[in-house]
Amino acid sequence: MGDLEVHALRGVNMEIHKSDFVAIMGKSGSGKSTFMNIAGCLDVPTKGEYMLDGVDVGKLNKDQLAHLRNKKIGFVFQSFNLLSRTSALENVELPLMYNSNISSKEMKERSIRALESVGLAERSHHLPSQLSGGEQQRVAIARALVNNPVVILADEPTGNLDTRTSVEVMSIFQKLNTQGITVIIVTHEPDIAAYTNRNITFRDGRIQKDFIVEKPRNAAAELLTIPVLTEEETI
Amino acid sequence: MxxxxxxxxxxxxxxxxxxxxxxxxxxxxxxxxxxxxxxxxxxxxxxxxxxxIANLGTNLLTVYPSASMTAGVRMEAGSSVKLTMDDYKAVASRCPAVLYSTPTVRTSGQLIASGQNWRTTVWGVYPDYFDIRNLAIEKGAAFTLNDDRTASKVCVIGQTVNKYLFGEGQDPAGKIIRINKIPFQVIGLIAPKGQNAWGQDQDDIVIAPFNTVQVRMMTVTYIQSIMLSATSEKAIPIATDEVTQVLKERHRLGPSEDADFTIRSQADISSAxxxxxxxxxxxxxxxxxxxxxxxxxxxxxxxxxxxxxxxxxxxxxxxxxxxxxxxxxxxxxxxxxxxxxxxxxxxxxxxxxxxxxxxxxxxxxxxxxxxxxxxxxxxxxxxxxxxxxxxxxxxxxxxxxxxxxx
Structure with missing residues (x-):
């Protein structure tokens, strides 16, 4: 009796280009989480190669992976994963704290700029508990942005949000993508995937479908047509 | 970070x-x-x-006759081991590492003065004793060797004795106290010394010339101990050796035989x-x-x-x-x-x-x-x-x- 080797991903061969906006879809157990872990340099493939921005990730050790995450990747999670009892600004500063080349003045400036780009500059001193779900996710996006990553990886970023807030978040991703940032989101909602430019569907560890979305939905335009449900959520 | x-x-x-x-x-x-x-x-x-312990005296050495007696010739004569005045004189004259020295005798005395009475220890010593023990005279003066030679009935008293006989802060100099019915003139008051390491009151004391106490009060010929001070702290072991040699010679003991006396130094007490x-x-x-x-x-x-x-x-x-x-x-x-x-x-x-x-x-x-x-x-x-x-x-x-x- 030995450990059973499970191949969560098999024969996956794909390229994601700069400025792509990709949705990864699939049922649970389809291998999309493993794909995201490898893409996010949290894990390395047992076999095969993963090249990120010219770096062969498979050959790196734990510290080098951490360095790479710090420099090239921004994470957004379904459950926001902000540090509680820590202000929005300081949450956004967190990735820069692990970059010793940045002065605290620059750290603050860049964090405020990142918060501005998600429309939360005036809430920078609020604690996560004082923010709505949508606002918390926007803080998380600002945190993912602050280190100027080559790719933002979002794992079910709208999973805990209502429809309007989901569209809001997608509009931010679309805006960032038009600025040239590569975005990969994992979702199981086709509605959400429709805002991206490319949909990849996993099934049993293999790519089942991979197609370009001909006419992506425009989140910013739709946002104007969705009625505002609650007063607090829009400040 | x-x-x-x-x-x-x-x-x-x-x-x-x-x-x-x-x-x-x-x-x-x-x-x-x-x-x-x-x-x-x-x-x-x-x-x-x-x-x-430093308060006891500077580089203090005390020579006692041994309490224990080993079997030997001197036992037969029935003589108990005592230190004598000749022993003292030999130590005082033949030990270069010894600076001050005094023979001592002490007895307890019932003191009576001005309607009060007090019981305390009366020491009979040479004036060197004041140097050995670092005793200062607060009022009046210490006695001299001349007082000793004439066995004059003078004494200096400690603070505690003064307090109980004459009252605290009083100048006792010139007053007469009767010690075991013998009238003594108080000529000085010793500066306060406090308690020693064992909690003994060092101010509860009367000090009189050696001869006066030995001859007039105790009527004995032996001495109870020899107190001396070495010339320096380093000289304490040298002084110990010199005193041992002189006394063993006088007591006709070979170098390998046990001494019939004990020398205790302040350093011994202090280190213990x-x-x-x-x-x-x-x-x-x-x-x-x-x-x-x-x-x-x-x-x-x-x-x-x-x-x-x-x-x-x-x-x-x-x-x-x-x-x-x-x-x-x-x-x-x-x-x-x-x-x-x-x-x-x-x-x-x-x-x-x-x-x-x-x-x-x-x-x-x-x-x-x-x-x-x-x-x-x-x-x-x-x-x-x-x-x-x-x-x-x-x-x-x-x-x-x-x-x-x-």
Whole structure:
């Protein structure tokens, strides 16, 4: 009796280009989480190669992976994963704290700029508990942005949000993508995937479908047509 | 992560659980405070013993006849071993390492003066005795060798005797006291000397010329002891050897035979007393360090709980680029901060407690800088030692699992 080797991903061969906006879809157990872990340099493939921005990730050790995450990747999670009892600004500063080349003045400036780009500059001193779900996710996006990553990886970023807030978040991703940032989101909602430019569907560890979305939905335009449900959520 | 940010992060997470942080710290505070207080008590008593022994006299040596007698020729004659005036004269004249010397006799005396009476020890000595014992005369004057030669009935008295016979602060010089019915003229008052290392009142004393006490009061021919002072502290062993040689020769004892007298030096008494006090200090301090150790285990316990509680946070930090050693440092610094701040507060409390002990129980207490530095270093070491394992545990978490931890 030995450990059973499970191949969560098999024969996956794909390229994601700069400025792509990709949705990864699939049922649970389809291998999309493993794909995201490898893409996010949290894990390395047992076999095969993963090249990120010219770096062969498979050959790196734990510290080098951490360095790479710090420099090239921004994470957004379904459950926001902000540090509680820590202000929005300081949450956004967190990735820069692990970059010793940045002065605290620059750290603050860049964090405020990142918060501005998600429309939360005036809430920078609020604690996560004082923010709505949508606002918390926007803080998380600002945190993912602050280190100027080559790719933002979002794992079910709208999973805990209502429809309007989901569209809001997608509009931010679309805006960032038009600025040239590569975005990969994992979702199981086709509605959400429709805002991206490319949909990849996993099934049993293999790519089942991979197609370009001909006419992506425009989140910013739709946002104007969705009625505002609650007063607090829009400040 | 930069040190400044690390410190800030550590302070913040300690501040999130103020009560818990304080209780954890309390273990270290009590530990450090008790180590400092115990060392202060130990050091204080050691110093006070040393002071009291130095107070006995400078480079003091005392020669007693031995209490035990070995089988030998001199036993048959039925003569008990005594020191004689000739022994004293030989010691005084033939030992170059001896500076001052005096034969002594002492007897107890019932003193009567101005309607009061008091019982105390009356010493018969040469004036050298005042130099050997560092006795100063506060009022009046000491007697002279001439008083001894004529066996004059004069004496100097201690503060306690003066207090009970004439009243505190009175000048007794010129007054007459009757000691065992013999009238003596008081010619001087000895400056206060306080208690000695055994709690004996050194001011409860009457000192009279040797001949007066030996011949007029006791009517004996022997002397009870010889007190002498060596020329210097270094000369104490030399003086001991010289006195031993002279007395053995006079008592017709070979160099290999046991001496029939004992020489006790102030250094002997002092080292025995300070050794006892050192053992006591070590004992007290080791009991106190156990509480410091228990405090350290408290830190480890809380840090382990904290690592488990903050698994998510560790995952987030690792996700955004924290390396294992960044996480390790963060938790280690938190543990260190608890022990360092605890150490500081403990040092303050220890100093305060020592002061309270000193004033409430009137124990001699000395706080040394070394004891503060020592317990501070000890508490830091405990912070690192007990913080290491939880920090190591945090650093070795897998970011994927940590991020998913509920």
């Amino acid at each position: 930069k040190l400044k940010n690390l410190l800030r992060a550590a302070l913040r997470s300690l501040g999130k659980n103020k009560m818990r942080t304080f209780l954890t710290m309390l273990g270290i505070i009590i530990g450090v405070a008790s180590v400092i207080a115990m060392l202060a008590i130990g050091q204080g008593s050691k110093e006070s013993i040393q002071k009291q 007393a300070t050794a006892t006090s050192s053992i006591l200090t070590a004992l007290l301090a080791s009991i106190a360090s156990i509480s410091l150790l228990v405090g350290g285990i408290g830190i480890m316990n809380i840090m382990l709980v904290s690592v488990t509680e903050r698994t998510r946070e560790i995952g987030i930090r690792m996700g955004v680029g924290a390396r294992g050693r960044d996480v390790l440092l963060q938790f280690l610094i938190e543990a260190l901060m608890i022990s360092l701040i605890g150490g500081l507060l403990g040092a303050g409390l220890g100093i305060l407690a020592s002061g309270v002990i000193a004033s409430l129980m009137s124990w001699p207490v000395t706080i040394t800088l070394q004891s503060i530095i020592l317990s501070f270093l000890f508490s830091t070491a405990i912070g690192i030692f007990f913080g290491w394992y939880p920090a190591r545990k945090a650093a070795s978490l897998n970011p994927i699992d940590a991020l998913r931890y509920e």
